[in-house]
Amino acid sequence: MLVPFDIIPSASPVFVLATSVGLLGGSIILIVFFFFTVTALKAHREQSILPKGLPFLGKKNEFLASIRANARGASDSFRLFTEAYEKYSTKGLVSVVPTWTKGPQVLVPTALINWLAHEPEHVMNARDCTFEDMQFAYTTAHPEIMNNDMLDLMIKRELTRHVGNLNDKIVNEVSLAMGEMFGTGDLSESGQGEWREVGIWDSSMRLVVKAANSVFVGSDLCRNEEYTQACMSWVWDVATSSAVMHMFPKFLKPHVSKLVTYKNRRDARVSIKHTLPLVEERIANMTRAQNDKSFEYEAPNDLITWMVKESFKRTSESETSAYSLAYRILLLNFAAVITSTIASANFILDIMSTDPSENVVELLREEAERVYREHDGVWSKAAVAKLVRLDSALRESGRYSCVGGSAITRRVWTDDGVVLPIDGKEGEGSGLWVPKGATVGVAQHQIHFDEKYYGPTVAKFDPFRFSRPKEQGISTTNEDMVTTSTHYLTFSHGVHACPGRFFAANELKLIMVNILLNYEIQSMPTRPPNEALGDVKIPSRKRTMMIRKRARVMDV
Known part of the structure; x- marks a missing residue:
């Protein structure tokens, strides 16, 4: 039997307001949780392809280490690039710096700048880095x-x-x-x-x-x-x-x-x-x-x-x-x-x-x-x-x-990855292997202020x-x-x-x-x-x- 609308008890305004606020709050929590989860997975995926054991500036042994490193890359990037340059790049060592837009950057020593700048596109791809950035x-x-x-x-x-x-x-x-x-x-x-x-x-x-x-x-x-x-x-x-x-x-x-x-x-x-x-x-x-x-x-x-x-x-x-x-x-x-x-x-x-x-x-x-x-x-x-x-x-x-950040940024493009030459010379030592998909560059601002x-x-x-x-x-x-x-980039x-x-x-x-x-x-x-x-x-x-x-x- 149909019930006339005028005899259905109406919900109180307080109940309606509370329900609406609850639903809205729950939706916001779900959205934030979803966004946080996919962002964390994105950060983890970007960082997981990098060679193990490299010094990773801004990344600590802590809960949600990958996403927190990315956050530091967004808020404290210049300090991280400076630390990486002074501790590693100037001493012939490789390090990693997180960034918000380019993902983690493998920073190579200054001795490798010429090598990096002249690698062919099918090995170290510049166009892909620009398009991705x-x-x-x-x-x-x-x-x-x-x-x-x-x-x-x-x-x-x-x-x-x-x-x-x-x-x-x-x-x-x-x-x-x-x-x-x-x-x-x-x-x-x-x-x-x-x-x-x-x-x-x-x-x-x-x-x-x-x-x-x-x-x-x-x-x-x-x-x-x-x-x-x-x-x-x-x-x-x-x-x-x-x-x-x-x-x-x-x-x-x-x-x-x-x-x-x-x-x-x-x-x-x-x-x-x-x-x-x-x-x-x-x-x-x-x-x-x-x-x-x-x-x-x-x-x-x-x-x-x-x-x-x-x-x-x-x-x-x-x-x-x-x-x-x-x-x-x-x-x-x-x-x-x-x-x-x-x-x-x-x-x-x-x-x-x-x-x-x-x-x-x-x-x-x-x-x-x-x-x-x-x-x-x-x-x-x-x-x-x-x-x-x-x-x-x-x-x-x-x-x-x-503008700072990294310069001569290249994406490793070959399926077999690349081996970084020692002192920029091919065949001298084994170097470090960097896999396909990794982004390699040098610290521009720090070089300009050396x-x-x-x-x-x-x-x-x-x-x-x-x-x-x-x-x-x-x-x-x-x-x-x-x-x-x-040194002018x-x-x-x-x-x-x-x-x-x-x-x-x-x-x-x-x-x-x-x-x-x-x-x-x-x-x-x-x-x-x-x-x-x-x-x-x-x-x-x-x-x-x-x-x-x-x-x-x-x-x-």
Whole structure:
């Protein structure tokens, strides 16, 4: 028999509330327990493949040793790397340091740096380390677009070949962007501009995005605010979502990524909304010009044209479709923007916190004005090459404020593993066997702060460390910004040294020389510390600077 609703006794509000709280609390406990369990299993699995008996920094004989070691790798990474370097790496010994994003790192002695840097990809794989570190399988889309050589070819062949030839484009966009952010003609009665407070990170990223995209997509789209914002957001989204994805085991990542990378996908759609029509139009015009000799068309000298030309030589849809080329523009934005933004922000913080009595800014500005006059106000490739003080200061900033963590990171790729050569020489002694899947590297920050390489002033930011010997005529050693070595690892070293470093160095110099000649930044009493994110350190996104237009300007 049916019972009327109005005669069913209703539960009291207290009972309903208590039941709801209990169910919610129980669910939270189950979720936390599940997450903790899978995280512990992930940590144990990553550490279990390593050779037994190696010194493992941060790992103790305690309950849940693996996950607690990983936690120390997230919170105390720099101390662990320093301890490993001083106790083991400098003494020819191998050790292990836990990290949050890269898993446990097998740190090899400094004597093995050259060996590690020049091992072939099928033995020690660099690409897999980069993809795993940034979790590209989840933070970006379309693995068929990621996993081919077109992007690498565009960087190594086209961007490097055109370094210096497109400086006028970069200068125009950077100058416009600076005017919008820092002021143009708003000079006071004293002839100076009004002071403005701007974010160092955000303004650095905006300038880098403008500089890069002036070469990637041209001035019209480069000045589109929605496109600029989408590129900036996407770059940061990929970087931050990759750190979150590292918290989960592999079997959960495809499901978790749908939520974690929501903003990535949204910003990618906005970016491609703008680039896809450009690419489609370029393909149509270049195809017509190729087939119809009466059609006069001169394609712009930019990334889109370079990619379309290359796509004509290929056949697969992932290498020829307009969408795949548009998506590559987005991918190249990440490669070009994130590291140069860090370098730009670090440089400003390093330079503006030097002792005013050292006249660092004045010496850099004097060089910039002199070179500018010598080259009739044109920042040609030859002119930029004469900025030896600025080059030295950028290189020193890369040393002093490097992101840290491990460098020359490689994944053991051969089924049989590898045997580490003693003293970097093949066949001398048995060495240590490292299994397939292990990650091997060296301690970057600690090498950059080793007196053995940089002398007693290693702990000081010396902007003219590398230019002083050249200007004094006592050294001809090639130590410019893009030169890598076993003790300068900002761009890595060896066969996988950053191929985009030539383009990055050129655009950073054009950005900084514009600031030096046209703007004034208030000095900082001390160098604000960078923020640690696991095993890396980057400038705080909240840090600001006071900047204004100079009275005497030399527009670059």
